[in-house]
Amino acid sequence: MSETVLQVEHVTMQFGGVVAVNDLSLEVNKGEIVALIGPNGAGKTTAFNCITGVYEPTNGRVSFLGEPMVENFPQGKMQKLYAGENKGLFTQRRNPTPDHITQLGIARTFQNIRLFGALTVFDNVLIAKHMRARQNFLSATFRLNAREERRMREEAMALLEEQNLAHLKDEVAGSLPYGLQRRLEIARALATSPRLLLLDEPAAGMNPQETQDLTDFIQQIRKEYDLTIFMIEHHMDLVMRISDRIYVLDFGKLIAQGTPVAVQNDQRVIEAYLGVADDAED
Numbered sequence: 001m002s003e004t005v006l007q008v009e010h011v012t013m014q015f016g017g018v019v020a021v022n023d024l025s026l027e028v029n030k031g032e033i034v035a036l037i038g039p040n041g042a043g044k045t046t047a048f049n050c051i052t053g054v055y056e057p058t059n060g061r062v063s064f065l066g067e068p069m070v071e072n073f074p075q076g077k078m079q080k081l082y083a084g085e086n087k088g089l090f091t092q093r094r095n096p097t098p099d100h101i102t103q104l105g106i107a108r109t110f111q112n113i114r115l116f117g118a119l120t121v122f123d124n125v126l127i128a129k130h131m132r133a134r135q136n137f138l139s140a141t142f143r144l145n146a147r148e149e150r151r152m153r154e155e156a157m158a159l160l161e162e163q164n165l166a167h168l169k170d171e172v173a174g175s176l177p178y179g180l181q182r183r184l185e186i187a188r189a190l191a192t193s194p195r196l197l198l199l200d201e202p203a204a205g206m207n208p209q210e211t212q213d214l215t216d217f218i219q220q221i222r223k224e225y226d227l228t229i230f231m232i233e234h235h236m237d238l239v240m241r242i243s244d245r246i247y248v249l250d251f252g253k254l255i256a257q258g259t260p261v262a263v264q265n266d267q268r269v270i271e272a273y274l275g276v277a278d279d280a281e282d
């Protein structure tokens, strides 16, 4: 039986009266590439934010490698305001920080590239190494552990070589062409040695050739780094080509799931996209 890497159970995220994610349950199994799709505003990024500790969900649980990681139930004024489903199912509160979640083995890229634009390519990767290493402020600042620091620098360089970015190591990250910045963002995520990689619109702003290159690249890193990948993406050609399974959100609710072919022919999915045809064409 395949190992479940990520399990999301009945997650609801409510902002005041807006239920952005409503009772979302899904699983991502070891070695899979799974896509989360849906029209603009469907709740995809909010779901990622609940998984990675950016938001504390209003209700529900997220488990990683079989261990509960994030969990909550309506608290404070949400006890009255809560409009999601499955209230009362959860009684624990677990609220790890995004850094802690990175250390557990989940890495993420963002819809809007979040590199340290003024730093070099090498330093961007090195900082990510430090994030996983649980160094404290003093040891990082004064380099108290010189051997550890040297090892991390070697690993950062090796990763850049593997990713064909070594020749750019001294370039300022913000000056790189867009496609390379996206590649560097993924390299930086890999530097934290993740078991699970979350990609939020990795092909955003890319032309067809860059998108094709990215498709190959994602498949290559899954194999090389023994990764499980969960991805939000609007480029349907990429999603259909690369995904083992797809989940579809609309207005915060899961409306379909299955193989690319099954999802592509699902009437609810077709209607959800047709209803917002103007927005979805990016």
Ligand SMILES: Nc1ncnc2c1ncn2[C@@H]1O[C@H](COP(=O)(O)OP(=O)(O)OP(=O)(O)O)[C@@H](O)[C@H]1O
Binding pocket: 015, 018, 019, 020, 038, 039, 040, 041, 042, 043, 044, 045, 046, 047
């Ligand atoms: N911090 C917030 N406060 C209030 N409402 C929010 C917040 N974040 C998201 N929302 C709302 O939640 C809903 C879902 O937004 P979200 O960004 O998750 O959608 P999405 O599917 O990722 O959209 P897109 O494809 O356009 O990126 C939207 O109605 C959005 O306005």
